[in-house]
Amino acid sequence: MPCNARCTSPLVAACVKDFPKADNDAIASKSIQACLNYTKDRLLPFIHRGSWDPHFDPWKDGQNASIVMTNGAQWQALRSLVSEKTLAQDRLHSLNQGKPVDPTFEKQAVQLVRTCLGLVKGTLTSLLDTWRGCEQIDAKRDMSRYALDVLGSAMLGQGFGAIDGKFDDTYRHYQVVMAEMLNPLYLTFPVLERLPFPRNLRFRKAVDHMYKVLEGAVDARIQQRREQMEAGTFRDEPQDMLDMMLGSGLDPKGVLPDGCMVPALWIFFLAGHDTTAVSLAWTMHFLAKHPEVQEKARREAFDVLEGKTDPDADDLERVPYINAVISESLRLRPPVYNLISREAAVDTELDGYAIPKGTGISLHIGAINRHPEVWENPLDFNPDRFLQDKQPRVFNYLPFSAGPRRCLGDKFSLLEQRTLLLKLLTQFQVLPDGDMVMQEDTYSKSAISLMLLQPEEIKVRVQQLS
Numbered sequence: 001m002p003c004n005a006r007c008t009s010p011l012v013a014a015c016v017k018d019f020p021k022a023d024n025d026a027i028a029s030k031s032i033q034a035c036l037n038y039t040k041d042r043l044l045p046f047i048h049r050g051s052w053d054p055h056f057d058p059w060k061d062g063q064n065a066s067i068v069m070t071n072g073a074q075w076q077a078l079r080s081l082v083s084e085k086t087l088a089q090d091r092l093h094s095l096n097q098g099k100p101v102d103p104t105f106e107k108q109a110v111q112l113v114r115t116c117l118g119l120v121k122g123t124l125t126s127l128l129d130t131w132r133g134c135e136q137i138d139a140k141r142d143m144s145r146y147a148l149d150v151l152g153s154a155m156l157g158q159g160f161g162a163i164d165g166k167f168d169d170t171y172r173h174y175q176v177v178m179a180e181m182l183n184p185l186y187l188t189f190p191v192l193e194r195l196p197f198p199r200n201l202r203f204r205k206a207v208d209h210m211y212k213v214l215e216g217a218v219d220a221r222i223q224q225r226r227e228q229m230e231a232g233t234f235r236d237e238p239q240d241m242l243d244m245m246l247g248s249g250l251d252p253k254g255v256l257p258d259g260c261m262v263p264a265l266w267i268f269f270l271a272g273h274d275t276t277a278v279s280l281a282w283t284m285h286f287l288a289k290h291p292e293v294q295e296k297a298r299r300e301a302f303d304v305l306e307g308k309t310d311p312d313a314d315d316l317e318r319v320p321y322i323n324a325v326i327s328e329s330l331r332l333r334p335p336v337y338n339l340i341s342r343e344a345a346v347d348t349e350l351d352g353y354a355i356p357k358g359t360g361i362s363l364h365i366g367a368i369n370r371h372p373e374v375w376e377n378p379l380d381f382n383p384d385r386f387l388q389d390k391q392p393r394v395f396n397y398l399p400f401s402a403g404p405r406r407c408l409g410d411k412f413s414l415l416e417q418r419t420l421l422l423k424l425l426t427q428f429q430v431l432p433d434g435d436m437v438m439q440e441d442t443y444s445k446s447a448i449s450l451m452l453l454q455p456e457e458i459k460v461r462v463q464q465l466s
């Protein structure tokens, strides 16, 4: 199935080709809904500051194009540039697999992984320090703070003061954006966005604030480079993703087309924060609920660390069981539960269902990840299934989606999650708090939870290991 310019539907195309019949059923029966579904166009307000302006045309060339909002050739160009210049690119993956890579890039990527790991470790140490002497912890809240500070450090070289409780102004505005960005009423009737409602004024103020923070971070970095160049101290070694995307010069648009830098940074925050936080919170929940799994993961963590307090990049590649725990948690509770919908690019048919061109299609990741014809005992939490020889086919396991639009931050998120688990397991025991079955059944009703599967709360108890 070809793609048209407005609607990239490679995933749908891939589904038609690659899904076994059972999954086609799941998609067709559970996931194909009417056009009220989210389409990428509807996500404009939080990504494009000008989207409440009736004259704003996000599809016009060079107007704040962002990777999530574009399709076709424009998306392809942005995707390869952004992925090339961040931790997301495939060559970093080859690096981890010991395959040959371009030596200039290798030097930069190795440096960046090391720097990012350093930043993650610092944030993590602060987080675990806040848990000492605590009986019960709010895992959902704390994982959210951890993921935000890690992302801030890795992207911009600065946290948001989330873990140390400073909660600067930016954090407050950021929360407004996160709470409102997928408001179903406004997604369905985007025209409401342009009316002078108090909600809209608050939302615009918050989006404006976030843009200013990101623009300010870019300007400050350019200014810092200028001073370093004048003093002859500038070293062309990226310290964070902003450095990678800026290249080695003084141009604020860096290696990207005009107007794309801030939307690119913005998207990484919006796509990378809550997703990782929710995944980690669910993993804490499963560890508490399955002590035998926790013990096995702890043994692996102790074996790999061999007495060290912090893992290095190699250690993170030697934790198959911990990796399987994360994979299983992502299977059962995929943070992106319902994939942002596409429109069918052409008239087509999916497992006997006619799909006219333009129909909104939303893939139900949650249903696919637990389909009984694909997964044995699909509702059981069983990390060992990811250690068996026969691994799930790509399109049977979709927490990060699949195909050309697969998540760009998956490797980064896994690095962040493995680091946390390695350190956590060697320092704390995670225990259930109250009725954990209840927790699994109470999902947040907030707007964002319509796409992200957010638990209402996840509380666990922690006990420091002696």
Ligand code: HEM
Binding pocket: 067, 068, 079, 267, 268, 269, 271, 272, 273, 275, 276, 279, 334, 335, 336, 339, 340, 398, 399, 400, 401, 404, 405, 406, 407, 408, 409, 410, 412, 413
């Ligand atoms: C557990 C953590 C994460 C999960 C479950 C997740 C899941 C997803 C999914 C399902 C998509 C596909 C959306 C679609 O096809 O419409 C996606 C796209 C994306 N993700 Fe993630 N994500 C995670 C973490 C991250 C992180 C940490 C970052 C960045 C730092 C990130 C950046 C992106 C970007 C930029 C896209 C858009 C790619 C494109 O349209 O080409 N994600 N993610």
